[in-house]
Amino acid sequence: MRKVYLDHAATTPLLPEVREAMLPYLDELFGNPSCLHDWGDAAREAMDTAREQVAQLIGAGADEIIFTGSGTESNNFAVKGMALAQQSKGKHIIVSAIEHFSVLHSAKTLEKWGFKLTEVPVDRYGMVDPDEVRKRIRKDTVLVSIMHANGEVGTIEPIEEIAGITREHNIPFHTDAIVTAGTIPVNVQELGVDALSLAGNQFYGPKGIGALYVRKGVRIMPLLDGGVQEGGRRAGTENVPAVVGLGKAAELAKNDMASRVKHLSHLRERLLAELPARIDHMVVTGHPENRLPGNASFCVEFIEGESMLMLLNSQGVAVTSGSACTSRALKASHVLIAMGLSHEIAQGSVLFTFGIDNAEEDVDYVLEVMPPIVERLRQMSPLYAKFTKTGKGGH
């Protein structure tokens, strides 16, 4: 059976070049970069190179890059660390309603610690209106955090405009660029952000490694205390092989970005156009133009996402869904609900995310196996029966 991995939003595979770059640091170059002997020097030099590579990817200075243990850690660090560092100035923070849980839940934790939280709504495409951010800024606002793009629906947010507003008010602005850094051009100067999160496993680097860009002069309180690693801002012996891998992945991403974007966009466009042409009552979610190159997200009416996911898996196709049944908390994706979709429609969420190894034949295969799966589940669905009898319940 054909195996088609279309869940690159969850994680990407490791590129062979990245693996090769990492191997010596799992073997003979095992030193601790904090040490002053040859072993330490070798590890430290490797970290310096990687820091430069990551900085180059996003147009930052190497001394503005802090390595972390994951994208989630970067987001936690940015949101909690920047808010806490400025709490003497005020205790109000603003995030969007569709942030990743690592931002949203960090903000909720700050709420428990006495901060006030305001969520900015999104439109039906998952787009934040910069004016909606402006309206919510208060005298005591000390942090705004809006994601660069949403991984579930692919919508790319107007970060430059939002950054212009926060700059007017002199409020630090963080963006979660975990699904964009290494995938589309990301430049901290052009975006105008003060902090930016990224993660290795989103662009063919290793898992368990992330980075946080913090603009020089912006204050952040460390979450991990201990030694003086990462300029005293993130203690703990560094994961050197993963850092090296992240650096290599960043370098490759920068070099190959244009061709990757072209390839992914082509596959995405085909699926976005051709799948709804073969399956009726299926809607594209997310923004029609401003979307991630590899993201094709849909809601299929009258059926539920997990059962779709399982039947696709039985045909060798790996996807994900934002349905309530696929989440551990049994809640439909907060992103789809924030976009104004009904629970019924959100239940039919299915997300295909392409990667650089995918080919035309993968799209062909999905176009072949998906319609019978939808048909099969609809034949089982009481909602579909009701719709075919009464014409009610369709959108």
Add this chain to the structure above:
Amino acid sequence: MYSEKVMEHFMNPRNVGEIENPDGVGEVGNPVCGDIMTFYIKVNGNRLEDVKFKTFGCGAAIAVSSMVSEMAMGKTLDEAKKITPRLVAEELGGLPQNKFHCSNLGAQALSKAIDNYRKKQAKGGKK
């Protein structure tokens, strides 16, 4: 995540469909929790002669519906009323903890269909 038995019932669900002019219908669930099940029954001499279902929901919900329909087929109404979510889960070789309550509504839907039949009877319907 799911037991072999759940996967088997999910991939090959038994008794999917509707019964024309059913003797009883029972519907449970809502789209917020994610699962909606409708059971249709045909009764003959106090026995379930036919049981069919339609389900909108996850793998567990579909497997549960299929299993309930199989367990109920041919039973007397009183016997069928004794099918509990726990028994269904046991027959399926267990269900994931978080799926137990929301996806395990099959027995409830069947029970509602039986109640619906009895109500109609009491009102002096057919049979």
